Amino acid sequence: MLHRSAVPETRRQRALTTVKRAAGEAVIRGWEVAIELGAIGPDTRRGKRFGAFGNGSIICFPPNTIFNERFIHIGEGTMFGPQITLSAGMVPGQQMVSDPVISVGDRCLIGKGSGIVGHLRVSIGNDVWTGHHVYITDQNHGYADLSLPISRQVMPERPVSIGDGSWLGYGTVVLPGANIGRHVVVGANSVVTGDLPDNCVAAGAPARVIRMIE
Known part of the structure; x- marks a missing residue:
């Protein structure tokens, strides 16, 4: 056979x-x-909804969630990887108290699957690059009231700033009130909760300076 x-x-x-x-x-x-x-660019119908969308910038297809674009400003030559989340506020059509809520500078690269969620002010400088699956936000949930689910409690917004030329490794989380200086390296899977000075390498949860760059 x-x-x-x-x-x-x-x-x-x-x-x-x-x-x-x-x-x-x-x-x-x-x-x-x-x-x-x-892909979303400055000359596309979707791109024209943004408060600013610089020449040569692109949001790769497919995006994840994008809304309230008029409160989001993007500089020139910046790329967002696919499956990105960009939102000002929590729901489409929400009126914001500041403008822009989110600003991303020139020549930035935001990695695949990352999320930037702003309510008051998230400011990302020029030449900032991130690995995949980075999350940046200026608001978090509260938990002090035991009579309410955590999902219904919010804490006051605290502005977030990331300085020019910095690099955020894979899986970094940047929480409300974080202030990352210029030329800062943040190690993979770190959680940034406060101030990181210029020209340093930081890592951990919470992120701590492990060396200065001289």
């Missing part, structure tokens, strides 16, 4: 293989076209 693999391929099997291969190529090509056409 012949092993199954030794049985000559029938015409029908060859045709099915050809169809599957062609379908796979079509899916890949379709996805490539979607990535190209779905």
Whole structure:
């Protein structure tokens, strides 16, 4: 008895293989076209909703959640990776008390799957790069009232600032009140809760300075 693999391929099997291969190529090509056409730039309809969207900047397709764009300002030559979250406030149409709520400078690179959620002021300088899945916010949940679910408690907003030329490693979390200086390296999976001076390397939860860059 012949092993199954030794049985000559029938015409029908060859045709099915050809169809599957062609379908796979079509899916890949379709996805490539979607990535190209779905990106958000300064001249796209979605891009024109932003308070500012600099030349040469792009939000890669597919984004995750983006709303209240008019309170978000983006500089020139900045790239946001796919699956990004950019939101001013918690719900679409929310009126904000400051403008811009979120500002991202020139030549920044915000990694895939990252989130920037602002309510008062999140300011990111020029030439700031991040790894994937970084989260930056200026508001957090409260928990002091035992009669209310934590999801319904909020703490006062505290502005966040990230200085020019800094690098935030994979999975970094930047919490309300954080003030990261210029030319700062933040290690992967760190949690920044306070001030980090210029020209330093910091890591940990909470992030602490582990060396100065001289």
